[in-house]
Amino acid sequence: MKQINACGVLLVVWFIFGSLSSVQGDLKMGFYDESCPQAEKIISEYVKKHIPHAPMLAAPILRMHFHDCFVRGCDASLLLNSSSQQAEKDAIPNQTLRGFDFIDRIKSLLEKECPGIVSCADILSLVARDAVVTIGGPTWKVPTGRRDGTVSNKTEALQDIPAPNMNFSQLITSFGKKGLDLNDLVWLSGAHTIGIAHCNAFNKRLYNFTGKFDQDPSIDPFYAANLKKYKCKSLSDNTTFVEMDPGSFLTFDNEYYKNLLKRRGLFTSDAALITNATAKAGVTTLANSSDSVFFTVFAISMEKMNQIEVKTGNEGEIRKHCALVN
Structure with missing residues (x-):
C-alpha cells in the first residue's frame, strides 16, 4: 500500500470523525424492518441479478441519485414525468440519464x-x-425513511445541478448551497471513475475554448489530440461518447485522480479540481493512495449527500408509481 502524506491522513481522519454525527431528521437504518422487512433484500437481489449483465448502468444510476439530491433534496423528484416537458428529467443535464x-x-x-x-x-x-x-465499488450506509416529493421543476434542475463547464469557485458555491464542502467536492467527483460522457459536454475545450476556435491550455495536448482524432471529430458532435476514465470506465478505482494530475480530466469541472491548492492536495493524496482510501472517503461523502434536504414524517408522499404523483 502506498503511503499517504500527513495532510492526507488528517483529511481522512477528520472526515471519518465527521461522519459519526447523528442521522439527519427521521431517517434511520432499518426503517422498513417492521413495515416491509424484505424491502432492502428485494432491491439488493434485483440489482445483483441485473447489473452484472448491464454494468454500464451503474454510472447513470449513481448520477441520477446525485442529480436528484441537488434539486429539492433526495426526494425522487427527478423521476417524475411532465406532460409539458417542464420536469427535472427534461432539463439538459438529465436528458442523457438512463435507468428510469x-x-x-x-x-x-x-x-x-x-x-x-x-x-x-x-x-x-x-x-x-x-x-x-x-x-466492485465501495459500500456506504443508507438510512431510510425518505418521502417522495410532489414537485419537479426543469428550471430548478438547470440552476442547481453542477454543470460540466463550471470553474472551481462556481463548484464550491454550488456544493455549498447543499451543505457540502471542498472535500465533498473532491471525493464525490471521484464518481467520474465510471461512466461515459457525450462530446457536446466538453467539446468547447477542444475546439472553441474562448470563442476563438482555440483549445483549452489546461488539457494535456496528447489527450486532446487523441480525442479529436478518434472520438470528438468536430465541435458539433453531440452523439459520440467518451469514457470518463479512459481504460477503466467500468472499474471503480482511483485512476480518475491519477488522470487529473496528468491533465486528462474530461470536463472543465474535473480540471478545476487541480486549480486550487487544497483541492489539488486532496486529489494528489487519492492518486497516490490505495483504492481503499478513496472508497472510505467517497462513502463518507455519499452518506452526507444522500441526506440533503430529505422529506420525512408527514412531508411529501409515498408514490404508487415513481413517475407520477398520487
Whole structure:
C-alpha cells in the first residue's frame, strides 16, 4: 500500500470523525424492518441479478441519485414525468440519464410485496449504492425513511445541478448551497471513475475554448489530440461518447485522480479540481493512495449527500408509481 502524506491522513481522519454525527431528521437504518422487512433484500437481489449483465448502468444510476439530491433534496423528484416537458428529467443535464425503467421495475416488485410503503426516494438511494457495490465499488450506509416529493421543476434542475463547464469557485458555491464542502467536492467527483460522457459536454475545450476556435491550455495536448482524432471529430458532435476514465470506465478505482494530475480530466469541472491548492492536495493524496482510501472517503461523502434536504414524517408522499404523483 502506498503511503499517504500527513495532510492526507488528517483529511481522512477528520472526515471519518465527521461522519459519526447523528442521522439527519427521521431517517434511520432499518426503517422498513417492521413495515416491509424484505424491502432492502428485494432491491439488493434485483440489482445483483441485473447489473452484472448491464454494468454500464451503474454510472447513470449513481448520477441520477446525485442529480436528484441537488434539486429539492433526495426526494425522487427527478423521476417524475411532465406532460409539458417542464420536469427535472427534461432539463439538459438529465436528458442523457438512463435507468428510469430499472427503478420502475424495482418499485413494482415492492408494491406487490408491501403496497404504499417504500418510497421512490429510498429506492433510488439504495439502488445507487447497491449498483456501485455490484461493480466492485465501495459500500456506504443508507438510512431510510425518505418521502417522495410532489414537485419537479426543469428550471430548478438547470440552476442547481453542477454543470460540466463550471470553474472551481462556481463548484464550491454550488456544493455549498447543499451543505457540502471542498472535500465533498473532491471525493464525490471521484464518481467520474465510471461512466461515459457525450462530446457536446466538453467539446468547447477542444475546439472553441474562448470563442476563438482555440483549445483549452489546461488539457494535456496528447489527450486532446487523441480525442479529436478518434472520438470528438468536430465541435458539433453531440452523439459520440467518451469514457470518463479512459481504460477503466467500468472499474471503480482511483485512476480518475491519477488522470487529473496528468491533465486528462474530461470536463472543465474535473480540471478545476487541480486549480486550487487544497483541492489539488486532496486529489494528489487519492492518486497516490490505495483504492481503499478513496472508497472510505467517497462513502463518507455519499452518506452526507444522500441526506440533503430529505422529506420525512408527514412531508411529501409515498408514490404508487415513481413517475407520477398520487
